[in-house]
Amino acid sequence: MEIIRIFDTVKQGLYAIKYNNQAVDEFTRLIELWQDLVYLEEFFNTNKNNLQSGYFGTISVDSAIMLTLKDSQALEKQLLEINDSEENESKSLNNIFKPLNNITYKPGDFQKSKAYGVLEKTWLRLYALKVDDNYFVIAGGAIKLTQKMAQNTHTQNELKKLDQCRDYLREEGIFDADGLNQN
Amino acid sequence: MPIIKEKLNNLASKETSKWVEQARWRVANEGWLDKSAKIALKVLRTIREMHLSQKDLAEKLDVSPQQVNKLLKGQENFTLETIDKLEKALNITLIEMPYFQSILKFDPEIFIGIINYTKYSMTSETFSYSDLQNPKTEQVESEPLIYGLAS
Numbered sequence: 004m005e006i007i008r009i010f011d012t013v014k015q016g017l018y019a020i021k022y023n024n025q026a027v028d029e030f031t032r033l034i035e036l037w038q039d040l041v042y043l044e045e046f047f048n049t050n051k052n053n054l055q056s057g058y059f060g061t062i063s064v065d066s067a068i069m070l071t072l073k074d075s076q077a078l079e080k081q082l083l084e085i086n087d088s089e090e091n092e093s094k095s096l097n098n099i100f101k102p103l104n105n106i107t108y109k110p111g112d113f114q115k116s117k118a119y120g121v122l123e124k125t126w127l128r129l130y131a132l133k134v135d136d137n138y139f140v141i142a143g144g145a146i147k148l149t150q151k152m153a154q155n156t157h158t159q160n161e162l163k164k165l166d167q168c169r170d171y172l173r174e175e176g177i178f179d180a181d182g183l184n185q186n
Numbered sequence: 187m188p189i190i191k192e193k194l195n196n197l198a199s200k201e202t203s204k205w206v207e208q209a210r211w212r213v214a215n216e217g218w219l220d221k222s223a224k225i226a227l228k229v230l231r232t233i234r235e236m237h238l239s240q241k242d243l244a245e246k247l248d249v250s251p252q253q254v255n256k257l258l259k260g261q262e263n264f265t266l267e268t269i270d271k272l273e274k275a276l277n278i279t280l281i282e283m284p285y286f287q288s289i290l291k292f293d294p295e296i297f298i299g300i301i302n303y304t305k306y307s308m309t310s311e312t313f314s315y316s317d318l319q320n321p322k323t324e325q326v327e328s329e330p331l332i333y334g335l336a337s
Contacts, residue, residue, distance in 0.1 A: 006198040009205050016191070018198050031205055038212075040226045040260035044234075065227060072223055072260070076216070079209045086206060135190050177193045 004171050006140060007031075010086045015096045015137035017082070020168050029164075030129070033144040037075035037127065043068045046146060053148035053155065059124055070122065071146065077121035078129075096137045103130065103165075113172065115165050130161050132168055134177065142168035223260035225269065225280050230258055232276050246275040 007028035009017040019030035027035070036042050047054055047064045054067055062070075081099065088094045103115040113132035116139060120127030128147050131139040143164040145157055152158040172178060212219060233243055240258065244251040256262055257272075269280050 006194070008198040008200075008202045010202060011195075016194070018194065019203070028203060031203060031208075034205070034209075038261065040223060040230060041240075041255060041258045044227075044230045048234075065231060068227060069223070076212065080213060083206065083209050083213070134194055138191060138194065140194075175193070175197050177190060177197065 004167075009141075012086070015085070017086075017096060017139055017141070019141040020143075020164075020171070028141075029143050030141045033129065034075060034079060037071055037146075040068060040072070043071055050146075050148055056148075058148070058150060059126070071127065074120035074122045074125050074127050078118070078127060081121060096139055100129075100131055100133065100139050113169055113178075128158075128161075130165055132165065132172070134172070140168060140172070218263060219261060222262055222264060225264055225272075226258050226260035226262070228278065228280060229272055229276065232278055236276070243275065247271050 004023060005021040005028075006018050007021050007030075009019055009028070009030055011017070017030075019028035021028040025032060044064065047067045051064065054062060054064070085094050085096060085099065099118045100116040101118070103117045113134055116131045116133045118129040118131065119125050126146050126148055127144070129141055129144040131141045133139055143161045145161050147155075147158055149155045149158065152162055229243075233240070238246075240254045241251045244254040247254065257264070257268070272278075273280050
């Protein structure tokens with residue numbers, strides 16, 4: 004496992020885990036997948052039941068593919084703007100990544116966070132640990148078609164990856180001993 | 187620098203990922219990438235409907251399955267030659283030219299000119315305005331001189 008620097012500036016930093024069985028870091032891998040039509044066509048056909056269960060209204064596989072493509076491009080643009088606007092407080096990683104749940108974290112834990120796609124009804128998620136104010140490490144991400152992460156195997160796995168990422172950071176001596184970065 | 191950030195900075199790769207560079211490239215090339223995705227989607231939909239695999243399509247195009255997979259990802263700068271091969275292999279229309287489509291419908295002289303050009307047997311003597319509403323131009327329809335993405 005490695006931590007890859009996606010971008011960092013004086014006030015903020017975005018990093019991503021590269022797992023040993025993957026050729027690239029999680030952020031790069033997800034962005035590539037979300038813009039790969041062969042993958043998206045296979046994914047939405049496999050998960051057609053969840054896609055058309057009514058949670059996202061009536062939507063065809065083709066529309067789902069194009070929406071995912073547009074959403075991931077918009078998310079990329081949003082992150083690029085943050086990278087380019089160091090001094091602009093309104094554009095920060097803190098504004099993109101929100102707490103994954105409402106639990107109170109113990110000292111030593113990092114806040115589990117999620118970033119959404121940009122569309123109003125988006126299913127794109129990036130999952131990250133907040134290591135400090137405006138500093139995030141992406142552990143994974145998913146196309147979330149169900150309401151709860153535990154409802155689907157591939158989103159369940161993302162929860163495990165967040166724990167793996169936390170454990171790795173701890174092993175490397177990076178932990179929030181005072182629990183100061185929980186907001 | 188606070189301790190956590192400093193430790194993270196030391197642990198992270200010294201080199202920054204190529205994402206910023208790649209994302210900027212995607213933004214700069216957004217226009218044709220969008221067209222490429224629409225073409226790839228139509229081809230993907232067609233081969234699924236025809237129960238063809240990517241390998242089958244590769245054979246029809248006389249290219250490797252890896253090349254087909256690359257085309258279908260939706261990030262390929264298709265040449266007109268490749269588009270033509272795909273259209274013929276799958277018997278579909280991938281690009282259209284609205285200008286030519288509209289003059290086919292509304293300009294009798296050019297309409298006749300194109301029909302003559304495509305060696306359709308209709309002559310000016312047999313042509314009537316009503317033909318414009320429902321042109322019997324099989325050759326024109328199968329090989330439209332049309333630019334723009336077919337839906």
